[in-house]
Amino acid sequence: MRKRVPAPVAEVIVNTGQSVASAARGERGALVAAAAQATGRSRATVYRHMRAMSVQPARRQRADAGTTSVTxxxxxxxxxxxxxxxxxxxxxxxxxxxxxxxxxxxxxxxxxxxxxxxxxxxxxxxxxxxxxxxxxxxxxxxxLRPAPTTEMQSLHPNHVWQIDASLCVLYYLSNGQAVGDGLQVLDADKFYKNKPKALERVEAERVWRYVVTDHYSGALFVHYVMGAESALNLAESFIAAICQRTVGGQADPFHGVPLMVYMDRGAANTSGMARNLFRRLQVRQEAHMPGAPWATGQVEKAQDIVERKFEAALRFQPVHSLAQLNDSARCWARHFNASAEHSRHGRTRTDLWLTIAPEQLRVAPAPELCRELLTHEPVARRITQTLTVEFKGREYDLRPALQQLGDVMVGEKLLVTYNPYATASACIVEVAEDGSERLIAIPQVERNDAGLRTDAPVFGLGFAAMPQTAADRHRSEIARRTYDAATDEEAERARKAKALPFGGRIDPLRQAREAVLPTPIPKRGTPLQPTVQAPAAAAEPRLLTHFEATRELTALGVAMNPERVSQLRAWHPEGVPEDQLATLQHRLTVRAGLRVVGGVAANE
Incomplete structure (x- = not known):
């Protein structure tokens, strides 16, 4: 701030300036020196005050101004x-x-x-x-000056959220083995770039801060995690932000699932797990280009606000756990949103956020379901004959959504997933050519104690025909075209009357009758000379010597002794035919098992 010149001094300097302006050449220095002596200031100070208190003539511009010899x-x-x-x-x-x-x-x-x-x-x-x-x-x-930027707008609370993670540079959570366990300050004398091992020692205990802001109202939410900037920590912070919560026994008004999230292109933010969670919650995810931090300037400023207004206060209050740190952060954020006036709209953040309409506030499902959606993928389910699909042990009705689903057929498969905003329904997933998904809600089938549908027609009281599927429509169209009928009834009468399909215009054998085939060149053949041939005489069996026959019978299990060999020679003195071996085996075995007792043969 410039020091104010006292009025007497200013009067002397103004008078001196007027005298200098009309003085002859060589007299100005003496006038300035006299003014400096009278005011007790230096000549340079007098000159500076004179320039500030007088109107200077326009400086004459050089003749070569705006030109240069440099190409x-x-x-x-x-x-x-x-x-x-x-x-x-x-x-x-x-x-x-x-x-x-x-x-x-x-x-x-x-x-x-x-x-x-x-x-x-x-x-x-x-x-x-x-x-x-x-x-x-x-x-x-x-x-190096920044490029011009375009200011964006959001339409209502929870339309667009911004999310950003930042390493808490001031604190880390001790593991309890050091003196004063809990939230510890990173002392600049112990932790700096020239002592990398000191930082490595507490790397796993460093605290990361996730800040979520609502672009429309500026409302913010803070969540602290341990470890690093990861997809799992992002998901946990996002789930904590969207779910309803109480702070000090009172409900925090800032909650709900946004329509879109805007963040940087960090690896965690664009990971498959994070994208899957956003897709299942029907949240559009957008990431700005690298090197454009101003695109998420709101959440970057919120990081600074949290660091200066909340974390600065932690020096005066011990924090012993991550849960306690998050409780304190939520208490502070709720108070800040409700009390601090926003410079853009001149209202508190909570006041403007509460203008949200019921259809704009999408209440988040339970945290357990949100965590399941991290890795959940739609599953293929076959359409039953009653136009239902089964998902997670429950049955869902396709009939209310047939107009949206288009051509569905019994036996075909559809992709089914959770409806995170209505537990009594599921969603059919339709994937477009560009990879985008369209979700169509289908209600759950309610059954009574007897296992019957509560919305089914009652015998004797009415009947409700099933809506036509694509297969039904195609089947009727083909029948009408087949019998040249204008209505389904005409086509059915023609079918029962055994009318010729297509009015007899189509003859499947016409092509065979009218075909002009190439004439083949006749092939020369050989006349068949039938002859009657007598069947060939059976070959005589080979005649075995007595030694060969004895060896073969031994191989067949007959215990050959001199008595049996003599018997063999008596039966076949010229040699033993080969085809008699089986007969000899039986004869020799049976005879060996008989003995004469009292003139009668008996088995041994």
Whole structure:
């Protein structure tokens, strides 16, 4: 703030300024020196006050103002070098003078001026070159200015939410082994970039802060998690924000499922788990392009508000657990939303959020169902003959949604999922060509104690025909076309009268009768000479020697002894036919089992 000049001093300076303006050359210095001595101020201060308290004449503009000897190509070359030598944090590492020296030595630029009177060529100074860069609009400071942005609007509370995660740089939750367990301050003397191991030691205990803001009202919600920015932590924070909750025994008004969430393109925000949760809750997810933090400026500012207004107060109050930290954060957020006036609309955030209409407030399902939706995928279910589908042990009716579903047929399959906003219904999922999903609600079938549908017609009191499916319509259309009938009744009468389909116009054998086939060249054959041949005589069995026969019978299980060999020779003195081996086996075995007792043969 500029110091106020006392009135007596100001009077002396104003009078001196008027005298200096009309004084001759060489007298101005003495007048200024006298004023400095009278006011007790330096000559420079007197000159400064004189300029501030008098109207200065317009400064005469140079004749060559707005022109430069630097060509645009030279300006671009210098700007390219300056921008290429810049750090990622936009810190300039090279000055214009350094870039000019490098490019002049390289021969890329000259940056010279020619005296029109003498023709003398002299190099331009770094300041002149810098002015040329500004003249062409390629100075690094000009190029680093942000691009114009478009201001967006939301239509009502819970239309658009913004979500952002930030590492809590001031605190970490101790594991209880250190002195003063609970929320600990990251002491700058112990934790900084030159002591990476100190940070690694508490890395798993660092606290992450998720902030959710309603774009329309500015209402905010804070949720703290441990670990890192992950899809699971994002989901837990989002579920905590949308579900109804009580703070200090009173309901927090800020809740419900938004129509759209807007966030950055972090890996956790665009993960399959997060996208699946948003899709199942019928929330549109949008992510801004990298390098555009102003796109979610509201939630970025909310992060700053939480850090300065809530976390600063934690130094004076011990926090021993993550649950206690979240309870304190929700208590503070509820009070802040209800008491702090928003600069944009001039009302408290809660006051404006409460203007939400009933159809705009989508009440979130139970947290347990929300967590199941993280990994839930629609399942394929077959349509029964009563136009129902089964899902999670319950039966759902397709008839009320037939007009929306379009062509459905008995036996076909549909994708079914939860309806998170009505537990007594499910949703049919229709996937468009671009991958977007359309959800159609179908009610649950109610049955009585006897297992019968409560909405079914009663015998003797009425009958309700099932609505036509696509198969029914196609079947009727084909029947009418088959019998050239205008109505289904005419087609049925023609079918019962055994009328010719298509009026006899279609002859399936016509093609065979009228076909002109190529005439094949006759093939030469060989006459068949039938002959009667007598059946060939059976071959004589091979004659085995007595030794060969004995060996074969032994292989068949007959215990051959000298007595049996003698018997074999007696039966077949010339040799044993091979086909008699089975007979001999039986004869020798039976005879061995008989003995004579009292003139009668008996089994041994």
């Amino acid at each position: 645009r190509e030279e300006a671009l070359a210098i700007s390219e070098l300056l921008m290429a030598a810049m750090r990622k944090n936009n810190k300039r590492l090279m000055t214009v003078a350094d870039a000019l020296q490098v490019l002049r030595y390289d021969g890329s630029v000259r940056c010279e001026r020619v005296d029109p009177a003498t023709g003398e060529v002299s190099p331009l100074s770094a300041a002149a070159v810098e002015r040329a860069l500004r003249l062409y609009g390629v100075h690094p400071r000009q190029l």
